[in-house]
Amino acid sequence: MSRLSNPGSAGPLRAVSQPAIPAAALNGGPPFLVWPVARREFYLAINIAIAPTLLGGLVFFGPVAAVNLLALVAGMLLSYPVLRLYTRRGRGMSFQHALAGTLVAGALTSPLYPWPAMLIVGLLIPLLTWLISTPGRHALNLALLAPLVLLALYPLNGQGPLLARNRLLLGNVHHSSSLRSYHWPRAGKRQPADAVTLPVPEQQIQTLYKSIARKPVTFKSRELINQSFSFYLPSPTELILGAVPGWIGTVSLLAIILGGLYLSYRHILQPGSWLLFLSAVVMGLVFGPLSRGMFVDHFWQSLGGIWYLHGEQVIVLLTYELCSGDFLFASVFVLAFPGSLPMEPNARRFFLLLAGLLAALTHRLALPVPPATFALLVLQPLAPVFDALLHRRSWILQAG
Amino acid sequence: MRFAWPKFGRMIGGLYFGPAGWQPQGWSDAPAPTALPTEALSAGNAPPPATLPAKPADQAPQAAGGQAQRRPLLAELDRHGIVQFSPWTPALPQQLALLGRRTADVMVVNMLPHQPESALPGFLTRKELAPMLVALEGLALALKPHRVLITVDRHDHAAARAWAAAARGRPWKVIRLVNKYPLAHPRALLHRLGINNSDISESPATRGRLIIDPVTCWAIGRLLAGEKHVTHRPVQVFAQGQEPQMLLLRIGEPVAGVMERFGQALPAVECIANGMLAGKRLDPATDCIEASTEMLSFRPAPLTENTSDCIRCSWCVYACPTGLNPAALLAAAQVKATMPVVNPTEARGCIGCGLCSYVCPCRLPLAQTIVQMSAQSIMPTPPRSSAATDGGGA
Numbered sequence: 001m002s003r004l005s006n007p008g009s010a011g012p013l014r015a016v017s018q019p020a021i022p023a024a025a026l027n028g029g030p031p032f033l034v035w036p037v038a039r040r041e042f043y044l045a046i047n048i049a050i051a052p053t054l055l056g057g058l059v060f061f062g063p064v065a066a067v068n069l070l071a072l073v074a075g076m077l078l079s080y081p082v083l084r085l086y087t088r089r090g091r092g093m094s095f096q097h098a099l100a101g102t103l104v105a106g107a108l109t110s111p112l113y114p115w116p117a118m119l120i121v122g123l124l125i126p127l128l129t130w131l132i133s134t135p136g137r138h139a140l141n142l143a144l145l146a147p148l149v150l151l152a153l154y155p156l157n158g159q160g161p162l163l164a165r166n167r168l169l170l171g172n173v174h175h176s177s178s179l180r181s182y183h184w185p186r187a188g189k190r191q192p193a194d195a196v197t198l199p200v201p202e203q204q205i206q207t208l209y210k211s212i213a214r215k216p217v218t219f220k221s222r223e224l225i226n227q228s229f230s231f232y233l234p235s236p237t238e239l240i241l242g243a244v245p246g247w248i249g250t251v252s253l254l255a256i257i258l259g260g261l262y263l264s265y266r267h268i269l270q271p272g273s274w275l276l277f278l279s280a281v282v283m284g285l286v287f288g289p290l291s292r293g294m295f296v297d298h299f300w301q302s303l304g305g306i307w308y309l310h311g312e313q314v315i316v317l318l319t320y321e322l323c324s325g326d327f328l329f330a331s332v333f334v335l336a337f338p339g340s341l342p343m344e345p346n347a348r349r350f351f352l353l354l355a356g357l358l359a360a361l362t363h364r365l366a367l368p369v370p371p372a373t374f375a376l377l378v379l380q381p382l383a384p385v386f387d388a389l390l391h392r393r394s395w396i397l398q399a400g
Numbered sequence: 401m402r403f404a405w406p407k408f409g410r411m412i413g414g415l416y417f418g419p420a421g422w423q424p425q426g427w428s429d430a431p432a433p434t435a436l437p438t439e440a441l442s443a444g445n446a447p448p449p450a451t452l453p454a455k456p457a458d459q460a461p462q463a464a465g466g467q468a469q470r471r472p473l474l475a476e477l478d479r480h481g482i483v484q485f486s487p488w489t490p491a492l493p494q495q496l497a498l499l500g501r502r503t504a505d506v507m508v509v510n511m512l513p514h515q516p517e518s519a520l521p522g523f524l525t526r527k528e529l530a531p532m533l534v535a536l537e538g539l540a541l542a543l544k545p546h547r548v549l550i551t552v553d554r555h556d557h558a559a560a561r562a563w564a565a566a567a568r569g570r571p572w573k574v575i576r577l578v579n580k581y582p583l584a585h586p587r588a589l590l591h592r593l594g595i596n597n598s599d600i601s602e603s604p605a606t607r608g609r610l611i612i613d614p615v616t617c618w619a620i621g622r623l624l625a626g627e628k629h630v631t632h633r634p635v636q637v638f639a640q641g642q643e644p645q646m647l648l649l650r651i652g653e654p655v656a657g658v659m660e661r662f663g664q665a666l667p668a669v670e671c672i673a674n675g676m677l678a679g680k681r682l683d684p685a686t687d688c689i690e691a692s693t694e695m696l697s698f699r700p701a702p703l704t705e706n707t708s709d710c711i712r713c714s715w716c717v718y719a720c721p722t723g724l725n726p727a728a729l730l731a732a733a734q735v736k737a738t739m740p741v742v743n744p745t746e747a748r749g750c751i752g753c754g755l756c757s758y759v760c761p762c763r764l765p766l767a768q769t770i771v772q773m774s775a776q777s778i779m780p781t782p783p784r785s786s787a788a789t790d791g792g793g794a
Contacts, residue, residue, distance in 0.1 A: 031758045042761045394723040
């Protein structure tokens, strides 16, 4: 009710709502009924959808991740009210929007980062949004660029994300002797901090590609793939449930799928967009270069090119590549963010194809950024250009 | 949490609201129209056969359109108050004037509900099918259209069956369509039937495409049954806390009187005519029931809610049935460089359904703005000079 009674500072026209009726209504002319999802509920739905992924990350990484996320949100809570209350430009900002951007940014961070850095990132997210966006127009998702910059400054370099010794619910690593050996390096490999580190699956696969791509037509490549499956890559169950290292919000495939289903149900995420983006990613992964070296020297040596030798294994490798990392995360949460895509249908399709291919290429080039998120954010400022170039003329205007 | 879960079957973009959830049993609280043979109609008896004005002796009936009967038909329709009975469908006499001397290519009897909650077409089919059939036969005789299509709501099974049975033995074709708002709009309907192909600035009647709404059909049937003048029309009335009703209201009756009859206290209650999506708010003190008033909704005066700037969610683009980009058009109207400015004349494609504003989470006045832009862009097509000077088109 307080939101309804607060006149706010929006545009010249005032909307009308009726709390006794589930849907609000507009004043001044038709329609007198509106879909009961206002801007606040729109972003709230994204926040609700991302909650399971963050919870999965907290369960996996333990208190370390919890501290980082809290620091991030605390930073946001410090800067947002100041901008909202004391600046004219900030009056159009939405708390749910700022929180959604913060949570998505937090999901793409690693527990390796120190919590003061997360606090600063949290402060920066609303500030950057306030600085670059024009009043009331927050289409540019700068909130998501912050972790990308952070990751670029703190390259993982094969260290792998943190695996907490004392995880939130699953107990101390030291006492889990029944777990698979690749998960739990023994005494010599423990880090001074209260954790161990481990390469993420997609890094394992990239190393594998570099090895087999040099000599694709030998039995050695099959041996290397089998070795990876046995010792370095997690089981599909672990991949789905979230027992695999990665960024905080990308560890649990199940949580991402649940979030995506929820956003589809709320009509915020279009299943067609999700499918088209992932299809383009798959095409890029199949026909793109296997690694940076292959890109320079043997451009056409791709996963599809060695399909004839290791058919079913290549499919499994492709699945691992797609399910680890941020491909699925970005296809759900970055695509769902309003303003990320062009508005025109044809422009949107072309944009998603291009973004998917760029994401696959970024991944194969092993840039120190989340590839899918990076691709979508880099192309996002061009969305209005795509709209202008691929504007669809209404069927009703076509003269006979 | 304030958000509401969307109901099953109500989708954004391909909106489908499903059939009306209530079935009015009959006229209620309705004074009998003047000179209406109520006994004949209420007993379900068929009215007397169509008594079209006799054709002039010096004009033999012509195969191409029955032109000899059009002029007196048009005059009769005009004289007996056959006006515009639907907010979207032009009046039949106006369409006939634009049709002129030509043969009608197609006559579409649009039995689709105008608003998602509307039970009017189905009700008229159940209660007044006989006079409607007489009316259609008379029109077909006078106009000799190449095709007569009757579109019905696919999910109103009783009405669909009734029309299918009525079309047997007649050269009519019944087409069942999903009630996909705003499919009842003539432009959307013709496009759905694959017979659009006309310039947005001209009426489909100039190309020989006639649209007849169910109330026009009913009114002509009553006229042919002996009623001297159409003075009443069926109106659906929705009031909070009451069962919806179907009334026969007098054209010209003050809205305040209707509201008092329903116990709606002024000024706490507002009255909205012709649906919540594409209707208009009435002033009870000054407004009256018009010939095109299909529905009345009474509700307590609502509170205010704020608008915010566009977040580019694209819901309006998905919802628009004509393929426009409402957010871009709004930006063009407000001259903001927030996105590529589309040609403002594209607003002509707006049919005023209100779906863009309905789904907008930022509560932007999309529909109102685009309708205004459309009105400024479209130049009305003047009637054909030959039809205009020939006494209404023969």
